[in-house]
Amino acid sequence: MTADARAVAVVTGGAGGLGAAICQSLAQAGLRVVVTYRSSADAARALAATLPGDDHLALPASVTDSTSLQALATSVQAACGRADVLVNCAGTTRFVAHADLDGLDDALIDEILSTNVRGAIAATRALLPLLRESQLTGGGVVINISSIAARTGMGSNIAYCASKAALDNLTLSLARALAPQVRVLSVAPGLVDTEFVKSLDVEWRDRQCASTPLGRLAEPAEIGRAVVVAVRDLTFSTGCILPVDGGRPLG
Ligand SMILES: NC(=O)c1ccc[n+]([C@@H]2O[C@H](COP(=O)([O-])OP(=O)(O)OC[C@H]3O[C@@H](n4cnc5c(N)ncnc54)[C@H](OP(=O)(O)O)[C@@H]3O)[C@@H](O)[C@H]2O)c1
Numbered sequence: 749m750t751a752d753a754r755a756v757a758v759v760t761g762g763a764g765g766l767g768a769a770i771c772q773s774l775a776q777a778g779l780r781v782v783v784t785y786r787s788s789a790d791a792a793r794a795l796a797a798t799l800p801g802d803d804h805l806a807l808p809a810s811v812t813d814s815t816s817l818q819a820l821a822t823s824v825q826a827a828c829g830r831a832d833v834l835v836n837c838a839g840t841t842r843f844v845a846h847a848d849l850d851g852l853d854d855a856l857i858d859e860i861l862s863t864n865v866r867g868a869i870a871a872t873r874a875l876l877p878l879l880r881e882s883q884l885t886g887g888g889v890v891i892n893i894s895s896i897a898a899r900t901g902m903g904s905n906i907a908y909c910a911s912k913a914a915l916d917n918l919t920l921s922l923a924r925a926l927a928p929q930v931r932v933l934s935v936a937p938g939l940v941d942t943e944f945v946k947s948l949d950v951e952w953r954d955r956q957c958a959s960t961p962l963g964r965l966a967e968p969a970e971i972g973r974a975v976v977v978a979v980r981d982l983t984f985s986t987g988c989i990l991p992v993d994g995g996r997p998l999g
Contacts, residue, residue, distance in 0.1 A: 755884050756780045756828045757979075758820070760811055760871050761838030763788040765942030766893065766971055768795055770835055773972025775799035777980060779833065782824055786810045786838070811838045811867030817874035824878065831878035833979050836868040836915075837893040844905035857907045864911035868892055868918060880929045886983030888930040891975050892919050896938045896993045912936075916989050923987030931986040933978045938993030941965040962994035 757774045761767040762783035768791075771781045781804045785792035792806035805827055809820035824831050840863045844851040872879075872890050879888030897903030898912035916934050923932040939945060939956050945965065946953075957964050974992045978985070991997075 754778075754780050755832040755882070756782065756824065756830050757833035757835060758782040758784060758824060758831050758875060759835040759837055760784050760809065760867070761786075762806075762835075763792040763795055764837065765944055766937070766940055766968055767835075767837040769968030769972040770837060770893075770975050771795060771799060771804075771972075773969065773976045774833070774835075774979075775801050775804060777976045779979075780804060780828060782807055782820075782828070782831075784809045784820060784838075809871075811836075811871050812862050814870045814874065817870055821874045821878060824875070830882065831875050831888075832882040832884040833889045833891070834871060834875045834879060835891045835893065835975060836871055838867055838871075839864045839893065839911075841904040841908040846906050852905055852907060856905075860905075860907045860911050861914075864908070865914045865918065868915055872922065876926070876930070880926075882929070884979075886931060887928060889979050890922065890926075890930060890932045891978055892916070892932070892934045893971070894919070894934040894936045894989065896936055896991065896996055898934075898936060898989075899991075900997055919989065920987050927986060931983075933982070933985060933987070934989040935971060935974045935978060936989050936991045936993065937966050937971050938991075938996045939965045940968055940971060942968055959999040960994040960996045961999050964994065966992055966994065 757779045783792045783806045796804040796806040809816045882888035894915045895912040897909040898916045903909045919934040
């Protein structure tokens with residue numbers, strides 16, 4: 749990525765378990781990273797200060813607040829003069845058994861859909877003028893962090909699964925609509941061994957590993973590397989879903 753060494757990547761949810769690993773991989777690949785946060789200001793600043801390379805930033809934005817996303821775009825323009833990559837990683841969920849429709853109240857459904865789906869549209873809308881001007885090989889890039897749940901209908905609750913299916917569908921529509929200036933891809937992880945997942949019931953985790961042909965969960969860094977490959981190497985790919993799931997749907 750030498751010619752694009754100071755390309756700028758904006759990562760929503762950048763201080764989260766997966767977001768931090770994605771920021772790490774993008775910085776290692778030579779990009780300047782904007783770690784965006786909603787509530788995790790300290791973690792985002794600490795991450796930005798310790799990523800490999802110089803001049804990384806931590807900036808606030810809630811993906812459910814379009815005014816804050818517009819302010820983010822303005823700050824990125826002022827500080828960096830460009831944005832080449834947007835990673836829509838901010839997401840939310842809560843465990844609700846799929847048969848427990850009463851447990852999945854309207855407030856939770858709205859929170860999941862407004863964050864995981866509307867949030868990705870809103871962040872893309874805010875950063876689009878900058879992404880369209882990217883001189884990166886292959887053009888600007890939007891990476892939507894979706895999930896294996898989109899394909900299998902298995903996940904923390906049914907609204908979460910639906911939100912990730914919607915996000916993958918958004919990848920298709922946006923890829924068509926924003927070409928040729930901007931490519932849009934989904935990176936779809938299976939269960940990732942983040943600190944949160946490590947804290948869950950061990951027997952349940954073991955069952956997830958046993959149902960995965962490659963016999964383990966994904967490491968966060970493997971998702972980060974998939975994002976880098978999509979940005980740096982898959983320069984003729986758009987509108988595709990890149991699974992990083994150890995073959996779990998085959999299991
Ligand atoms: N972990 C897995 O196994 C797995 C598997 C497949 C897909 N994913 C997807 O990967 C993404 C990250 O998940 P994770 O495991 O890293 O979860 P996490 O550690 O809980 O991180 C979630 C992130 O989303 C941010 N966020 C939530 N609501 C937001 C909002 N309204 N505006 C801006 N940011 C918001 C949080 O920011 P603040 O902390 O600053 O509030 C946090 O950084 C999600 O989209 C998730 O669905 C995860």
